[in-house]
């Protein structure tokens with residue numbers, strides 16, 4: 001006879017339990033029935049906030065397609081359990097089904113706690129827990145101005161970030177005297193507050209909300225002290241309460257502070273009833289984190305299989321990225337161990353706070369708090385409880401002059417837990433690489449589960465994979481793709497040394513097959529760097545990605561954008577007028593970019609030459625927004641206008657932009673020049689940043705924004721303009737010669753043996769004897785630069801590709817449609833598009849895919 | 852099955868695609884470097900944009916391919932199947948050269964695929 005396991009709640013922990021039941025073979029003898037109150041299968045609640053940044057509910061799902069097709073699994077969505085009868089051993093659902101169980105697991109999670117103040121419920125008063133809640137928040141925020149979050153803890157700050165991203169003026173109201181009172185101490189809370197306020201979120205601490213009053217269509221929050229606050233919506237995020245109502249009604253014992261009381265086997269007070277996750281009070285408390293819940297799920301599955309494992313408590317370490325701010329707290333963060341000492345480093349202005357808690361002899365690491373820069377967290381957490389070799393400061397401070405650089409993954413003991421979410425140790429990861437055949441992070445993720453939940457350990461996993469592969473003497477393939485065994489740098493050498501000028505020759509001599517969307521654009525970029533021929537000349541047109549092919553940026557609807565170069569961000573009224581007229585005459589959407597210039601969106605392929613003819617006639621040229629090449633050199637007004645400027649940053653920015661324009665490179669290159677140390681051009685966030693000094697210029701290299709932001713490092717100080725340009729020439733050319741495909745300057749330098757020092761040796765001291773060649777290559781680039789668009793307009797053969805339809809060049813693409821928004825156009829959404837004539841296409845529903 | 856004339860063969864660029872409007876439907880026609888011809892729907896099923904003709908042509912193993920210019924999924928030009936997600940496919944059309952003119956015909960059975 002098969003037995004039946006009923007799971008109540010399909011949240012993160014409930015689903016983990018079902019996964020484990022399948023993985024560990026429980027389903028060989030058990031059928032699993034899951035009742036879910038929500039209408040969607042389990043999703044990543046930890047990653048909930050990414051929904052506001054565009055992650056779809058489908059992408060948040062934890063359930064692979066087809067998972068519940070297995071006959072022994074039965075998921076009943078949108079059908080909550082309303083009663084449990086522990087004597088009859090049945091559950092009754094809202095839909096009225098009665099299911100007998102041989103074992104029952106309660107995994108009902110928790111609910112957001114709304115403080116019982118007058119007016120706490122009603123329109124515009126919301127919580128932040130489910131996908132449904134997020135949809136309601138987004139709907140309530142539409143067209144509104146201001147919002148408040150009650151609760152300045154971990155979830156409150158996430159909620160505040162969500163309101164901010166919805167464009168609301170946001171205030172966080174916290175009852176305690178500091179933010180995140182549970183995780184950080186007074187000084188850490190201050191650093192956090194400064195960072196949060198720096199993002200434009202207001203913070204009111206020591207504020208106790210007395211009532212929420214309705215005033216017309218707005219809300220007024222009244223506090224025990226101080227001014228009331230007028231807002232349009234309030235999100236309560238003042239803690240969670242275990243959802244134990246079902247258990248109480250069934251007569252199960254609950255803990256004093258809520259939660260189904262369970263023993264070390266996660267058993268509740270009736271036979272064969274278990275509770276896991278946030279609804280359970282296990283080992284003396286409710287654990288508001290997902291990792292302990294996963295451990296409990298594993299205990300229950302093990303017990304059902306006849307095992308004896310138990311849940312004894314868990315680590316409450318957390319690392320969060322709130323609004324781009326790192327906060328981490330681990331181990332004995334509040335120094336509660338007898339004799340514990342606190343070591344604190346703080347830079348209140350930079351918003352950087354680091355505290356380590358160590359044993360009385362300072363030898364053993366007990367815990368710590370990091371605010372601002374928590375990059376040391378993944379290494380420190382597993383070191384908790386172990387002896388520290390050397391000076392504890394080395395653990396958290398950046399490498400100092402004459403000191404060895406911090407600590408590495410190698411310093412961790414083999415038993416250290418690297419991934420706390422899935423409880424994976426260093427030893428397990430290393431053996432997945434050494435014995436399991438994993439060759440990259442993706443492989444280790446699939447094989448051990450490490451890094452698949454909160455993601456904070458991924459960097460460490462990556463380091464471990466790399467050092468393990470190194471130790472095994474395995475070198476990773478640098479081949480571009482199945483068609484070339486060469487790396488990009490090798491392809492560059494081959495082309496340069498042999499003078500290969502065409503794709504067919506390159507493929508015949510060094511490749512195989514017909515190429516692909518990886519090797520073709522790489523080859524095109526290499527040809528352009530070496531010879532500076534037109535990107536559409538010869539057989540090169542066929543190699544280009546659509547952006548370089550159309551000399552414009554493809555948009556989601558198949559139209560393109562147009563960006564004329566505006567060197568240094570300086571533009572004459574005449575050029576502005578022309579840009580305005582062109583945009584008006586072609587009906588293009590106009591936006592100031594983040595790169596100090598103007599982007600015109602919505603041009604169809606056949607319009608591109610017409611648009612560009614007008615711009616070129618007015619003396620403008622391509623801005624290469626579409627190319628892997630120099631983008632912009634951002635400038636500030638500098639000493640010409642600014643009362644603090646010490647050098648003419650605008651002139652230098654323009655000179656540099658004109659010098660390096662059109663230089664095809666492994667990835668895009670951005671630069672900035674600031675006229676003084678106030679750094680209004682944000683030069684240190686660029687690949688090449690220049691900051692004026694009293695005596696000349698400081699040169700910084702290797703900065704970028706984007707996915708992994710990084711400040712550029714100081715390379716030269718107080719140099720004159722000529723030296724600056726010469727060294728920049730060499731750095732850029734060396735980058736073009738040797739970097740990987742799509743590698744920005746920061747990872748390029750980091751990947752060099754010897755790093756920044758090596759780069760300095762090569763381009764300043766000429767240790768490799770390369771400088772003359774680099775100088776000559778840059779001189780050739782500067783001499784041979786020609787505007788791509790002007791040349792294209794002059795060549796009928798190149799112009800031929802700008803047609804909508806080869807058999808109907810006068811017909812614009814009928815699938816492109818715009819709707820008005822704020823006085824301009826935007827692409828119509830599918831539901832706004834007029835039906836395109838023609839037979840109905842049997843394709844599946846459109847899906848959103850992120851590159 | 853009726854063939855519709857599209858354009859002179861010489862109008863097709865080597866190793867790239869062009870878009871054509873056939874009975875109100877958008878077709879992407881490719882001429883590969885082996886001088887083979889392929890015709891598929893111009894609709895990129897992943898982005899919903901009519902852009903397949905602007906993808907990079909190439910090969911994967913011995914399959915002739917085109918990569919979507921939007922999110923870069925690779926499709927088999929001969930069968931229309933997306934090699935990165937075989938549950939998705941492009942409609943495939945018949946294409947030939949007749950008296951120096953490229954002609955396309957819709958495969959009726961593709962509609963029920």
Ligand code: SRM
Nearest residue numbers: 553561592593594595597599625631704705706707708744
């Ligand atoms: C238009 C613009 C946004 C805006 O409305 O302001 C923009 C738009 C795009 N950016 Fe950007 N980025 C723009 C400024 C930036 C900036 C800010 C800056 O330059 O100061 C950054 C961060 C700084 C940096 O690059 O270090 C930025 C970081 C990125 C990245 C991430 C790069 C990275 O190394 O992580 C990508 C993705 C990529 O290039 O692979 C990207 C890619 C893109 C693409 C090309 C995505 C695409 O393939 O469609 C967007 C299309 C541009 C278009 O159609 O014209 N964009 N992008 C900005 C154009 C600036 C310009 O005048 O050229």
Ligand SMILES: Cc1cc2nc3c(=O)[nH]c(=O)nc-3n(C[C@H](O)[C@H](O)[C@H](O)COP(=O)(O)OP(=O)(O)OC[C@H]3O[C@@H](n4cnc5c(N)ncnc54)[C@H](O)[C@@H]3O)c2cc1C
Nearest residue numbers: 009011012013014036037045080081108109277278289290
């Ligand atoms: C915004 C946010 C950010 C978070 N960030 C982190 C983080 O960074 N790190 C971390 O460790 N944790 C984080 N958490 C907490 C983490 O999400 C929870 O610990 C985890 O989801 C608990 O899992 P669970 O299965 O116990 O409860 P839940 O995931 O809440 O699932 C319970 C499910 O049971 C359903 N249910 C309730 N009653 C019934 C019933 N009678 N019948 C059927 N179904 C029922 C509920 O609808 C719900 O779907 C975060 C939580 C939120 C909201």
Ligand code: SF4
Nearest residue numbers: 054593594706707851
């Ligand atoms: S790539 Fe840049 S412009 Fe495009 S959505 Fe992302 S941030 Fe905005």
Ligand code: FES
Nearest residue numbers: 419421453454455
């Ligand atoms: S620590 Fe959260 S995924 Fe590894």
